[in-house]
Amino acid sequence: MDLFGHIEPAVTNATALDGVRLLKALALPQEAALLADVERVLAAAPLRHMVTPGGFAMSVAMSNCGELGWVTERHGYRYDGWDPLTQQAWPLMPASFAVLSQQAATLAGYPDFVADACLINRYQVGARMGLHQDKNERDFSQPIVSVSLGLTATFQFGGFKRSDKALSFPLYHGDVVVWGGAARLRYHGVLPLKAGMHPALGESRINLTFRKAG
Numbered sequence: 001m002d003l004f005g006h007i008e009p010a011v012t013n014a015t016a017l018d019g020v021r022l023l024k025a026l027a028l029p030q031e032a033a034l035l036a037d038v039e040r041v042l043a044a045a046p047l048r049h050m051v052t053p054g055g056f057a058m059s060v061a062m063s064n065c066g067e068l069g070w071v072t073e074r075h076g077y078r079y080d081g082w083d084p085l086t087q088q089a090w091p092l093m094p095a096s097f098a099v100l101s102q103q104a105a106t107l108a109g110y111p112d113f114v115a116d117a118c119l120i121n122r123y124q125v126g127a128r129m130g131l132h133q134d135k136n137e138r139d140f141s142q143p144i145v146s147v148s149l150g151l152t153a154t155f156q157f158g159g160f161k162r163s164d165k166a167l168s169f170p171l172y173h174g175d176v177v178v179w180g181g182a183a184r185l186r187y188h189g190v191l192p193l194k195a196g197m198h199p200a201l202g203e204s205r206i207n208l209t210f211r212k213a214g
């Protein structure tokens, strides 16, 4: 019996991890607007393979929108209001992004969440993101809101050390994951994207990661 179905219709606790909420297909009704806005943002701030402080180009191509964007530099990672590629401010956060991220955060118990940063991750077949913590933000009381579009990814949640065992689950087109509280600093990552063809995004996956960075 789904005791809370009438209160939180889209929320399931698929990972059984405290502080993690999987909102299956939440983004689907806004799919067309989201994809059009992704295209608009990327036309103004193109995808690029950022280089880690260790000197490796990341397999995931990235861009940003919102007040702040996540960037790599020689000495580490940080947020900046300026796109080092275009030498301009990042594109404004589209309304469709702001509305969806607030809806997801509210369903997960963070009604005050307002993202000032959206990282756009584009995975092509074989691209991956190794286990890492999101810890370049100022305020860890604010959650991470992560939207999946396109090909299915295998997402991993680990523990609080990189070597902790991770559990894996699939993220489908339209799924949204929110993690905060006890889970905010869990290691997480994405396994190499498997070949496939998505009706809207072809041989790729787009992930939107919303954060309150500043």
Ligand SMILES: O=C(O)CCC(=O)C(=O)O
Pocket: 119, 121, 129, 134, 146, 153, 155, 188, 189, 190, 207, 209
């Ligand atoms: O692509 C994803 O689902 C996760 C992305 C991520 O963890 C990040 O950008 O920090």
Ligand SMILES: [Fe+2]
Pocket: 132, 133, 134, 188
């Ligand atoms: Fe992350």
